[in-house]
Amino acid sequence: MSTPSAGGDEPRRPTMTDVARVAGVSLKTVSRVVNNVPTVDPELAGRVLAAVSELGFRRNDMARNLRAGSTSATVGLLIEDLANPFYAGIAAAAAQYALEHDTMLITASSEEDAERERALLLEMCQRRVDGLLVVPAGDADHVYLRPEIERGTPVVFLDRPPRNLLADTVLIDNAAGGRQAVEHLVAAGHERIGVISDWLSISTMAERLAAAEQALERAGVPYRPDLIAYGLHTVPEAAAAVARMLDAPEPPTAIFALNNRLTLGALGALNGRTEPVELVGFDDFETAAFMPWRLTVVSYDAREIGRMGAELLFKRIAGDRSRPRKVIVPTELVVRSAG
Amino acid sequence: MSTPSAGGDEPRRPTMTDVARVAGVSLKTVSRVVNNVPTVDPELAGRVLAAVSELGFRRNDMARNLRAGSTSATVGLLIEDLANPFYAGIAAAAAQYALEHDTMLITASSEEDAERERALLLEMCQRRVDGLLVVPAGDADHVYLRPEIERGTPVVFLDRPPRNLLADTVLIDNAAGGRQAVEHLVAAGHERIGVISDWLSISTMAERLAAAEQALERAGVPYRPDLIAYGLHTVPEAAAAVARMLDAPEPPTAIFALNNRLTLGALGALNGRTEPVELVGFDDFETAAFMPWRLTVVSYDAREIGRMGAELLFKRIAGDRSRPRKVIVPTELVVRSAG
DNA sequence: GTGTCCGGAGACAACGTTGGCACCCGCTCG
DNA sequence: CGAGCGGGTGCCAACGTTGTCTCCGGACAC
Numbered sequence: 009m010s011t012p013s014a015g016g017d018e019p020r021r022p023t024m025t026d027v028a029r030v031a032g033v034s035l036k037t038v039s040r041v042v043n044n045v046p047t048v049d050p051e052l053a054g055r056v057l058a059a060v061s062e063l064g065f066r067r068n069d070m071a072r073n074l075r076a077g078s079t080s081a082t083v084g085l086l087i088e089d090l091a092n093p094f095y096a097g098i099a100a101a102a103a104q105y106a107l108e109h110d111t112m113l114i115t116a117s118s119e120e121d122a123e124r125e126r127a128l129l130l131e132m133c134q135r136r137v138d139g140l141l142v143v144p145a146g147d148a149d150h151v152y153l154r155p156e157i158e159r160g161t162p163v164v165f166l167d168r169p170p171r172n173l174l175a176d177t178v179l180i181d182n183a184a185g186g187r188q189a190v191e192h193l194v195a196a197g198h199e200r201i202g203v204i205s206d207w208l209s210i211s212t213m214a215e216r217l218a219a220a221e222q223a224l225e226r227a228g229v230p231y232r233p234d235l236i237a238y239g240l241h242t243v244p245e246a247a248a249a250v251a252r253m254l255d256a257p258e259p260p261t262a263i264f265a266l267n268n269r270l271t272l273g274a275l276g277a278l279n280g281r282t283e284p285v286e287l288v289g290f291d292d293f294e295t296a297a298f299m300p301w302r303l304t305v306v307s308y309d310a311r312e313i314g315r316m317g318a319e320l321l322f323k324r325i326a327g328d329r330s331r332p333r334k335v336i337v338p339t340e341l342v343v344r345s346a347g
Numbered sequence: 348m349s350t351p352s353a354g355g356d357e358p359r360r361p362t363m364t365d366v367a368r369v370a371g372v373s374l375k376t377v378s379r380v381v382n383n384v385p386t387v388d389p390e391l392a393g394r395v396l397a398a399v400s401e402l403g404f405r406r407n408d409m410a411r412n413l414r415a416g417s418t419s420a421t422v423g424l425l426i427e428d429l430a431n432p433f434y435a436g437i438a439a440a441a442a443q444y445a446l447e448h449d450t451m452l453i454t455a456s457s458e459e460d461a462e463r464e465r466a467l468l469l470e471m472c473q474r475r476v477d478g479l480l481v482v483p484a485g486d487a488d489h490v491y492l493r494p495e496i497e498r499g500t501p502v503v504f505l506d507r508p509p510r511n512l513l514a515d516t517v518l519i520d521n522a523a524g525g526r527q528a529v530e531h532l533v534a535a536g537h538e539r540i541g542v543i544s545d546w547l548s549i550s551t552m553a554e555r556l557a558a559a560e561q562a563l564e565r566a567g568v569p570y571r572p573d574l575i576a577y578g579l580h581t582v583p584e585a586a587a588a589v590a591r592m593l594d595a596p597e598p599p600t601a602i603f604a605l606n607n608r609l610t611l612g613a614l615g616a617l618n619g620r621t622e623p624v625e626l627v628g629f630d631d632f633e634t635a636a637f638m639p640w641r642l643t644v645v646s647y648d649a650r651e652i653g654r655m656g657a658e659l660l661f662k663r664i665a666g667d668r669s670r671p672r673k674v675i676v677p678t679e680l681v682v683r684s685a686g
Numbered sequence: 687g688t689g690t691c692c693g694g695a696g697a698c699a700a701c702g703t704t705g706g707c708a709c710c711c712g713c714t715c716g
Numbered sequence: 717c718g719a720g721c722g723g724g725t726g727c728c729a730a731c732g733t734t735g736t737c738t739c740c741g742g743a744c745a746c
Contacts, residue, residue: 020498020499020500021475022498022500023732023733024732024733025732033695033696034695034696034697035696035697035732035733036695036696036734037694037695037696039734040694040695042733047693047694048694048695049694049695052455052695056731064494064495064497064498066472066473066495067467067473067732067733068412068413068473068475068731068732068733069473069474069475069733070409070412070419070474070475070731071413071701071731071732071733071734072732072733072734073409073701073733074407074409074410074413074702074703074731074733075700075732075733075734075735076701076733076734077700077701077702080409082474083452089439090434090435090438090439090442091432091436091438091439091650092435093430093432093435094709096429096430096431096435096438097430099429099430099435099454100428100429100430100456103429103454103455103456104456107455112453112455112470112471112474113453113454113455114421114451114452114453114454115438115442115452115453115454116442116446116451116452117439117443130405130703131451132451133405134405134406134407134408134450134736135408135409135421136360136407136408136409141743143439155403156403156405158403159359159360159403160359160360178740214596245724257726272634275634275637276636276637279636279637293613293634295611295614295632295634295638297615297618298614298615298618298638298639299634299637299638299639300637300638300639309693311430314514359709362701362702362703363702363703364702371725372725373725373726373727374703374726374727375704375705375725375727376725378703378726379724379725380706381703383703386723386724386725387724387725388723388724388725391724391725400694406702407701407702407703408703409701409702410701410703410704410706410731411703412703412704412731413701413702413703413731413732413733414702414703414705414730415704415731418732427698521694551705587729628706666741686731
């Protein structure tokens with residue numbers, strides 16, 4: 009019942025061989041025309057081009073890259089969650105930079121799961137990406153990447169450093185950001201400052217929290233463990249934690265939320281309340297200026313992280329063998345008053 | 348000066364041939380072990396596995412896919428702007444669905460540029476993606492995709508229909524959303540309703556605007572061309588347009604913004620003003636609930652667009668040849684009152 | 687007229703992998 | 717005791733492309 013070459017039913021992409029047959033030239037001549045080699049008789053080139061457009065031929069880059077060696081003109085990007093605007097900004101900037109280098113971006117989300125991260129990155133290596141951009145999951149160990157790096161797949165870490173591995177890294181100045189936020193609140197006269205944090209296994213959280221605690225201590229603000237909540241990974245968890253703090257006997261007069269998700273949670277908890285609680289959030293977002301609260305944020309250029317990471321990665325791909333670099337993107341406190 | 352096989356300097360990924368040599372077996376036996384073919388002597392299999400981990404071998408999927416036929420276990424996603432939360436949600440959902448089908452996602456941004464869209468999609472076809480998910484640029488013509496589709500690369504359109512092409516499409520119910528928004532405002536007693544729109548070459552804008560005008564007419568609200576502004580593609584443009592309307596002799600008492608960027612612009616223009624203007628925006632966003640305005644939104648499940656699109660695409664990839672389908676994702680009016 | 691050179695075209699191998707086939711060996715059954 | 721069988725292994729071709737080499741014919745110089 010099967011009609012192997014009955015045509016029409018089972019579409020198959022034409023190959024250079026097909027083009028060569030139709031144009032009445034050799035395979036190699038088709039290759040030359042397709043690759044714009046100048047030494048081809050214009051008449052033959054014309055026949056080839058006609059055949060190409062008649063058949064709808066399009067060169068198979070998989071085969072081409074296989075032959076060409078170990079480049080796929082593809083880089084992999086692994087982030088926690090594509091839908092988070094912070095990471096989406098990184099992804100957009102990295103994709104743009106890659107495109108300018110004739111490279112496309114494979115993206116995937118780790119969902120903060122170390123095992124998933126591992127599986128996805130190794131999968132990308134199997135596909136012979138030219139390099140990897142990675143926002144590591146909080147508790148990931150990256151020794152497993154060493155063989156891949158040694159065998160020529162460079163890796164650049166974004167937003168968080170690798171564990172048990174030396175590699176290029178682009179970080180935010182978390183310590184400065186944490187300090188700026190707390191100093192701002194202290195200067196405004198606050199003495200009971202609540203801090204809400206995601207999992208401390210995430211390095212950015214640990215660094216921001218440490219900087220905040222240090223700044224509080226330096227300012228002579230008494231240490232209040234009841235005003236520090238961590239392990240909050242979702243918006244509702246953050247909201248619940250803030251609500252608990254506010255309902256306690258000595259509620260905070262200000263809150264420092266260590267990332268954008270936590271800031272949303274805090275906003276949710278504060279919404280509808282009358283207490284004049286001041287809120288500072290790490291990570292800026294588009295609608296921050298329109299909030300009814302005095303929402304000050306620790307801001308930085310998220311796209312710069314993606315762009316810079318891509319730049320470092322492409323240097324490695326081009327053969328740079330110098331020792332790993334660490335780039336720190338600066339933070340800036342954007343102070344906003346109530347509307 | 349060059350030392351071809353001096354080792355260490357020029358990293359090269361080991362191949363099955365290398366593994367076979369180290370393990371002292373044939374190439375084919377390595378292939379069997381790597382692919383878990385059961386009929387291999389356990390002792391040989393052990394030697395192969397030892398060699399694999401000694402060399403750090405990882406199968407080259409490019410070569411594998413070339414041999415296997417025309418599948419790359421990759422699909423392409425083209426959207427307007429990865430950094431826009433609306434599209435980021437689509438991308439995240441599509442990536443997740445793809446992953447569940449052992450497929451990875453190549454993402455790129457068209458930046459609403461038809462020529463760039465064309466170049467990127469054809470580039471993806473050259474890489475032999477198994478299929479394409481496309482949010483078309485406003486003024487794109489898609490005839491150029493017909494040969495690709497005929498030759499076995501299915502395409503599913505998201506959010507906006509294709510032009511001059513028949514293909515699966517996942518759309519939002521723009522007409523219902525536009526109607527709901529206007530009916531809500533009319534019911535609240537508004538008679539001067541400003542509408543701000545992006546380029547009308549974008550089909551979603553045209554549909555939403557048409558539905559809004561129709562609803563206004565049905566409600567007996569007099570047509571007011573001075574309260575309709577279109578061609579606004581950036582936040583500042585939208586803000587300026589709204590400011591102009593508000594400063595006119597007969598300012599609107601309500602505004603309907605046809606997408607999330609325009610809503611942000613409107614918020615910017617309204618910020619600091621005292622007029623009690625009611626705002627309705629198409630597209631929900633995370634912080635909408637915290638706004639000091641009565642910010643009602645036309646909401647829908649953005650992730651569902653990505654998921655549904657991916658589902659249709661994988662059916663096609665699996666060989667579905669039925670006639671193209673159109674899926675409409677419903678909208679819902681989320682009414683919010685001032686805080 | 688002959689040797690040389692050069693532009694233009696094709697044959698062939700190779701990239702790394704897998705499917706198809708042939709082969710070898712030890713066993714069982716007639 | 718020989719044919720048949722089947723598990724285990726290896727050889728070869730093929731996927732679609734490009735680099736290298738060779739070949740052919742014409743122009744040019746001697």
